[in-house]
Amino acid sequence: MLQQRTFRRGGIHPPDKKRLTSRQPITACANPPTAVIPFSQHLGAPANPLISKGDVVMAGQKIGESSGFISAHIHTPVGGEVKEITSIFIPAGFSVPAAVIAVDEESAFQEEPRSAQELDSLTPEEMLSRVQEAGVAGMGGAAFPAHVKFKIPKGKHAEYLIINGVECEPYLNADNRLMLEHAEELLTGTEWIRRMTGAGRVVIGIEANKPEALAVMREACGRLGFPFTLTKLKVQYPQGDEKQLIEAVTGREVPSGGLPIDIGAVVSNVGTTFAVYEALAKGKPLFERVVTVSGEAIKQPMNLRTAVGTPFRQLIEQAGGFSEEPMKIVAGGPMMGFAVYDLDTPVMKGTSGILALTKKQVNDAVQTACISCGRCVRACPMGLQPTRLYHLIDYGRYEDAKASYLLDCKECGCCSYSCPAKIHLVQGMRLGKRMLRNVSS
């Protein structure tokens, strides 16, 4: 066995908890009676609403128009009457405009399959514009608009297209199940992204804790005759982060403040790749996604194909409800996801999981003094010194923190996770960054 590739600095090994749902096939989540669809589900500017109260919309209709360079269209997965345009609080911590739609069960989206000839004749620009029209955004969490990412700037060249099948967050199996159940679609979608980006080499990175997915993808890749490399990666969080994945696969580092394309790499998440496939092959906008509903407090953990706008409550009920009292409900993975207090929070394009965690997993102990054990320094995948940064921020020395590379922190959570004194290091980093933004603006 060859030595498995991974990234060099830091990294942690939280219990992966994948088994709770790794063998649960993707099943459909019932549509809610009322869907709440936020107009900002992605990084960047919110979309402008195209509908108003009283309108009747069709499933799949575009209801929000992208409003800037980094922005994506919003489509409704359900048909029905628009009850109101309101403002809701989303897990990321701010308010966004949202459409409340009374769901009409009769209205269903009609797929428009495209012929292979038609698809083969498309130019990269035409493909990009169809992806843009379908509102595809990165589905790994940050939801960066896909057409922006796949459009290679002038003067740059994509040497590598890396498909991110790492799914390093504990509990989550949405990408794993997509690879197991939709390998051919994923590989086809990968080939289309390769054409859009003009990438020279394609590498699909999958962590060693998903051997079945790796085997299925490898088999399908051979069958379809794609010259893609499938790489088995050593299990280590946060390998699913672009920067660590690029380092693991190519040995290169994305320059501080730069983008992957600066070193010739483009990364696409498995969920995003699947959305690209559906957009091009079926004319289907991104309005639903696979959500892993899991955690020790969920009665029957499962993977649900869920319409955007479905409240968390609906998914949790479909998964049998709570088996015990949860201490935290998390949108996304436990390392970078957001704790929510409202079960009416809707699923969005970036909601990879809904987790109900008990006291035992949360390990929320009283904060004690830093004993300089250095675990955070050893854990940081960016090679920063979280304890030092935290102290600087604590003393209000934000510029000094910046000089100690605060802005290279991406809040992956390795430091806070490993801190035995239970210091909220990531929270400190966020505060420091926010203070720096306030000072400079």
Place this chain on the structure above:
Amino acid sequence: MSEGKTLIVGSSPQIRDADTTAGIMWHVSIALIPAGIWGVYLFGLRSLLVILISIAAAAAAEYGIARMLKRQTLADGSAVLTGLLIGYNMPPLVPLYIPVAASFFAIAVVKWAFGGLGANWMNPALAGRAFVFFSWTTGMNAWQMPRTWAGIDGASSATPLGTVQTGLFDVAGEGGTALSYLESISYAASGWGSSLADWFSGTVGLNVSAHTADLFIGAVPGSIGEVSALLLILGGVYLLYKRIITWEIPVSFLASFALLIWIFEGTLFSRGLFSGSVGFHLFSGGLILGAIFMATDMVTSPVTGRGMIIYGIGAGFLTFLIRLYGSLPEGVSLAIILMNIFVPIIDRYVQPKPYGFKKQKTGRNAA
């Protein structure tokens, strides 16, 4: 909103590792227990009393001060660990007021005067030991003959290291070694040490002195918890396995010390370079206890791996200097305290290299 239940919201990450500060302290304490039991076996129940009094004094000081500051810190286990280490650093027949003074000094002056756990810049247990060592020299030399030497003719209660250091005045220029000097004065060796030495020369084919074997097992006079290199190393392996400590400090400390001893120790006996008695020096005195359990104190050691190596090498070098050329028989605690002073400087200049600042080789793997 959530069905009447209480949900916690807060910054990511939403899960934390189960390890806590108190957990770390208790693990270190557990790792020390075998060496302590051995010490009590060697020197009798009075040594257990010394250990318990040290712990009680440290805990009382911690509780009292924390109470004055309206805080609760006893449960973090650090004061108990400090007391335990102080007890281990006491000679068995020490007058009981000495460990009480050491523990009190460690907790009140060295730790709390700077703000409590995490804020002290010097290892409290070592500072407490150094304080009483220079205050009550006679009491701190109250050695006792170990149980393993009972009935051996001419056995004394002087430690092997102290005996050799004192004897150096007689042997200078003779061309012997530390071990041959111990032979020449008929220094005692236990039956255990002799058997182990025989096993080494017979089965393994390595010539090991019975004195070195005694030091390794810990069948010699010395401080209560420092004598058994073997049990302390086992404790260290436990801490490494539990990922409480990392290899850098113990290994760089012991390796640099061993290297320097090998190069220079022979010159004390006029034998020239590269002929030092490495085994004798590694296993004698408080070196193993210091390198595994005291130098690794997280509060007073560097945070980066490279910093730890520099710190360990410094401690090894200073221990070597004090032990060979100083007027004291033992230099481990002073060496570590001196290196504690350098920790902020080491942490300032030895920093990890952040991701994304490397010169990129473009075109490698070009398609």
